[in-house]
Amino acid sequence: MLLSSLPAVGQFRKSARAEIDEATHDSAKQTSPQTAEKSSTVGAATVLTDTKGFDVHWYLERVTERVRDDWYGAIRELVAKADQRQGKVVVRFTIVRSGEIQDVHVINTSGEPDLDEAACQGLWRASPVAPLPKSLVPDKLELNLHFLYQGKKPSRWWKTK
Secondary structure, eight states, X not given: OOOOOOTTTSOOSSOHHHHHHHHHHHHHHHSOHXXXXXXXXXXXXXEOSOOTTOOOHHHHHHHHHHHHHHHHHHHHHHOTTGGGOEEEEEEEEEEXXXXXXXXXXXXXXXXXXXXXXXXXXXXXXXXXXXXXXXXXXXXXXXXXEXXXXXXXXXXXXXXXX
16 A cells, blocks of 8 residues: 555545555655665555565555545545545655654655645554564664545536437
8 A cells, every 4th residue: 555546435447455565665666776676665665664574464454454544534624525546656765663643744745735634644644553573673663654535527428419
């Protein structure tokens, strides 16, 4: 879940997982060489913290599911005509040992303030998430999460008859 399109809000071209994977691969191509050496990608999340080989995939799947649910709620409240909007927001944030989400800020804006705000609100509302695994050496995880809005205008086929 960096996240995905909005299937709960409207009709969309791709599945949520497909949108997440596509955004992740696109952003990985745009990462600077020094960041690329340190970061790893899990779904729609780019892990910026060196996890010392610890596999955080299962943990991030749980976190992104929770954030996605809260993000959808924020979209319903903050974004007008969400099923007709498109954009991509990348948000950087930190999860501390207790599971609290901190330091939420947009690092790649969609150009639409309400889309950016809904992405940030999805993270704030999800906090706290599950605590970091005890065997994870760093006391915090710094992440980039990709939020994709892939609205599709409703079909007008009935008007042509």
